[in-house]
Amino acid sequence: MRLTGRGVGLLVAAVLGYGAGELAGYPLLRVLAGAALGAVLAGAAMVFRRPQVTVRREVLPDRVERGHPALARLLVGNPGERRQPGFTAREHGEHGADLAVPVRPLAPGAEATYHYELPTRRRGRFTVGPLVLERADPLGLVRRPLPAGDTATLWVFPKLHPVRALASGHPRHHHEGATTDDSLRGSADLRDVREYVVGDEVRHLHWKATARTGQLMVRDYVDPEHPRFTLLLDTRAKVLAEDEFEEAAELAASLAYAAATAGHRCRLITSTGEDLTVAGGTQATRRLMDVLCEVRQDPDGDRPLIPSALSRKGVRGGCLVVVTGRAGRELSALAVVRPHFSTMFVLGVGTHGLGMDGLGVHGVEGVPRARRISAADAAEAVRRWNEVVS
Numbered sequence: 001m002r003l004t005g006r007g008v009g010l011l012v013a014a015v016l017g018y019g020a021g022e023l024a025g026y027p028l029l030r031v032l033a034g035a036a037l038g039a040v041l042a043g044a045a046m047v048f049r050r051p052q053v054t055v056r057r058e059v060l061p062d063r064v065e066r067g068h069p070a071l072a073r074l075l076v077g078n079p080g081e082r083r084q085p086g087f088t089a090r091e092h093g094e095h096g097a098d099l100a101v102p103v104r105p106l107a108p109g110a111e112a113t114y115h116y117e118l119p120t121r122r123r124g125r126f127t128v129g130p131l132v133l134e135r136a137d138p139l140g141l142v143r144r145p146l147p148a149g150d151t152a153t154l155w156v157f158p159k160l161h162p163v164r165a166l167a168s169g170h171p172r173h174h175h176e177g178a179t180t181d182d183s184l185r186g187s188a189d190l191r192d193v194r195e196y197v198v199g200d201e202v203r204h205l206h207w208k209a210t211a212r213t214g215q216l217m218v219r220d221y222v223d224p225e226h227p228r229f230t231l232l233l234d235t236r237a238k239v240l241a242e243d244e245f246e247e248a249a250e251l252a253a254s255l256a257y258a259a260a261t262a263g264h265r266c267r268l269i270t271s272t273g274e275d276l277t278v279a280g281g282t283q284a285t286r287r288l289m290d291v292l293c294e295v296r297q298d299p300d301g302d303r304p305l306i307p308s309a310l311s312r313k314g315v316r317g318g319c320l321v322v323v324t325g326r327a328g329r330e331l332s333a334l335a336v337v338r339p340h341f342s343t344m345f346v347l348g349v350g351t352h353g354l355g356m357d358g359l360g361v362h363g364v365e366g367v368p369r370a371r372r373i374s375a376a377d378a379a380e381a382v383r384r385w386n387e388v389v390s
Contacts, residue, residue, distance in 0.1 A: 007141035043137030047144040063155040074114040078106035090132040128152040158253035161382040165262035192220040228318030229259035230267040240325035244350040250378035260284040272298045325350040344370045
């Protein structure tokens, strides 16, 4: 139970008024002081009883893009046989919410549902709740906050821009020499059924076609190209200011989401060491967005751009995209991993770069066939990307 600012002021005024009445001999001041004290005590008596209600809160949806609406649904029930007076449900949490939901009085056995919007201005993983049920007297002198309900998690992803997925694959198998990388079993596609020639694998004989044609027929397999996409997000604070890093996170999320949605096998790496490899599909996009939801900048200025994870065995081939900011000559280190990928893009965002007109990146001249895109923000970078890959 707590006094509000108004209640504290009234209580102080009552004490001073009573003291002044005693000193000056004015009974009226003593009466007014007594009335003020009575109002505070009456307010305390009104809020003393705890609301006998059931409270359940749901967050819908619990994963949302930055800036998109996320609603909380509050279900309040009165399981008792007495009417419950109204109160205020307050929402406090790491997501910056300070919301007040007025709950009407509830008849015995009644239920009520309330909806309110949660803020999604910042990217991150936030804890919502617990709720605070607050009863106050009509004059606003005393209030009693009571925690109720459990907590929920709200995931606020980076904003996604419409991106064209780059169709870039890399053969998994070579019939002469070693495999290129982490080849998967059974990655051959049936291209045709043709007549047998000397040297063909007997295990590839197609007996139904042989019986139908009267000649030995074999299955003709081909090793397909599997689209794959690797994204390296530069998290070093020295190359991206805080607001620029948010733009870089949006750009990385947009590119990874488009690639995973298109069915590409994706690998997400950050310069701080995060390393996630997923197959394409809806579940893959969720895992990628969860990582990008929580990724933060690294204040260590001595950390290299290329983590050791990129040099180790993993998803290689296809397209490598590096999302960075004010990067310079250190980008020449990408030449070490360039042979492992069929295409490479270096995307720089920010308005305080070292490139021409204060934008983007330079230093990729020593990386064979590396393409560079510079932009002030994620939206412009996506527009230029779509022009390049169209």
